[in-house]
Amino acid sequence: MVGYLVFLTISTAIFALFSLGLNLQWGFTGLINFGHVAFMTVGAYTTVLLSLYGVPLIISALIGSLLAAFLGLLIGLSTLRLREDYLGIVTIGVSELVRIFVNNQQLPTPNGLVDGVQGLQSYPLPLTNLVPNPLFKLATVGLLTGVALLCLWRMWAWVKAPQTKKNSRYSFAVRVILGIVAVAFIITIYLTGLTALSDYSRYEKSGLMVTVLVVLTMVFWLLELLVRSPWGRVLKSIREDEQVPRALGKNVFWYKLQAFMLGGAIAGIAGAFFAWQLTTIYPNSFEPITTFNAWIIVILGGASNNAGTLLGAIVFFTYEELTRNVLPQIIPLDEARLAAFRIMVIGFLLMVMMIWRPQGLLGKKEELTLGK
Structure with a gap:
């Protein structure tokens, strides 16, 4: 999986x-x-x-x-x-x-x-052919964490953007649903990355x-x-x-x-x-x-x-x-x-x-x- x-x-x-x-x-x-x-x-x-x-x-x-x-x-x-x-x-x-x-x-x-x-x-x-040492894994996890946090921050900024007349038809509820889907995808990618890095030789x-x-x-x-x-x-x-x-x-x-x-x-x-x-x-x-x-x-x-x-x-x-x-x-x-x-x-x-x-x-x- x-x-x-x-x-x-x-x-x-x-x-x-x-x-x-x-x-x-x-x-x-x-x-x-x-x-x-x-x-x-x-x-x-x-x-x-x-x-x-x-x-x-x-x-x-x-x-x-x-x-x-x-x-x-x-x-x-x-x-x-x-x-x-x-x-x-x-x-x-x-x-x-x-x-x-x-x-x-x-x-x-x-x-x-x-x-x-x-x-x-x-x-x-x-x-x-890389054999990752603990320092490399730590740096990679840090990069992956930074990418995930940046994505979550941008998604949160989009979801909480104030409603205006121009986007009133595009309801807040739909934006929340899309945001949840995107956040779930981001978290899945992040956890997948951590799991794969923990067993690099297998993945x-x-x-x-x-x-x-x-x-x-x-x-x-x-x-x-x-x-x-x-x-x-x-x-x-x-x-x-x-x-x-x-x-x-x-x-x-x-x-x-x-x-x-x-x-x-x-x-x-x-x-x-x-x-x-x-x-x-x-x-x-x-x-x-x-x-x-x-x-x-x-x-x-x-x-x-x-x-x-x-x-x-x-x-x-x-x-x-x-x-x-x-x-x-x-x-x-x-x-x-x-x-x-x-x-x-x-x-x-x-x-x-x-x-x-x-x-x-x-x-x-x-x-x-x-x-x-």
């Missing part, structure tokens, strides 16, 4: 990190990106290939993130002058181009060239879990600082009406390019963790459905709200796991039809969400970019 919770925690944190990059691009800047998985692909393959040649994993992941940002630069220079659906069409085309390129290329490894379709296996993973991915949670917390905190700064306010003004910041002398294209590159870099980091979690990567691991899962998370949580993105990831993976384990007990369908039914249900729930609360769970209706 603990091993399963470790896996679930890592998956949720990776997609929360991945979706934060998309939220910066679309939620705060209004850039429609249907090819976000391309950045994850670059980050994952760069990290894996460099680590196979003996480059330290931290440096490999950072280089992968930088190359993902460079891909964002290349895409942005040629596409960011497009608007809305045209940008979305181009980005999904680029993501498929990257995947097909990797699929048909021969990848250089220390053991010779490997066909891309065969994937990459047996690459180094973080903290697998070898517990180190990866703590690492991705710490990185997610750092990225979330940095993004919060950025979007609340003058730079973030310019991004929001571009999202609402880019003619206004242009009239005030702002270089709109440069700001959009910065947001696109930074969102790509965050997705590149998520790609490194994604590769480490899978332990084997194939081109088919980076299909367009990965991007649309991130869109579901952002829409659920609320665009232009980083805390909402984290909550959206929790809700999405809770739904995924519950339906994967509970639905077979209720509906007698084969695996393929059951998977299609689960997608149909979440599509229906999204339609209901668009009618009832189009700005998402934590979003603000006045910041909604749909249909502007």
Whole structure:
């Protein structure tokens, strides 16, 4: 059970990190990106290939993130002058181009060239050979405790926020229920981490879990600082009406390019963790459905709200796991039809969400970019 919770925690944190990059691009800047998985692909393959040649994993992941940002630069220079659906069409085309390129290329490894379709296996993973001493365990427990307390504090601040006319329809009771669910998830993750660290040799991915949670917390905190700064306010003004910041002398294209590159870099980091979690990567691991899962998370949580993105990831993976384990007990369908039914249900729930609360769970209706 603990091993399963470790896996679930890592998956949720990776997609929360991945979706934060998309939220910066679309939620705060209004850039429609249907090819976000391309950045994850670059980050994952760069990290894996460099680590196979003996480059330290931290440096490999950072280089992968930088190359993902460079891909964002290349895409942005040629596409960011497009608007809305045209940008979305181009980005999904680029993501498929990257995947097909990797699929048909021969990848250089220390053991010779490997066909891309065969994937990459047996690459180094973080903290697998670590034998933690008491000091390391104490420091890790301290980090995990700090992350948990920060999450609980942010959730408490959201739940106790005063009611206004603008959010009166979104009742306090619903906010309390969501807060209880999120707090239960946070406490479960915290207890899972403590249990896994107490028997590190049995749960070898517990180190990866703590690492991705710490990185997610750092990225979330940095993004919060950025979007609340003058730079973030310019991004929001571009999202609402880019003619206004242009009239005030702002270089709109440069700001959009910065947001696109930074969102790509965050997705590149998520790609490194994604590769480490899978332990084997194939081109088919980076299909367009990965991007649309991130869109579901952002829409659920609320665009232009980083805390909402984290909550959206929790809700999405809770739904995924519950339906994967509970639905077979209720509906007698084969695996393929059951998977299609689960997608149909979440599509229906999204339609209901668009009618009832189009700005998402934590979003603000006045910041909604749909249909502007």
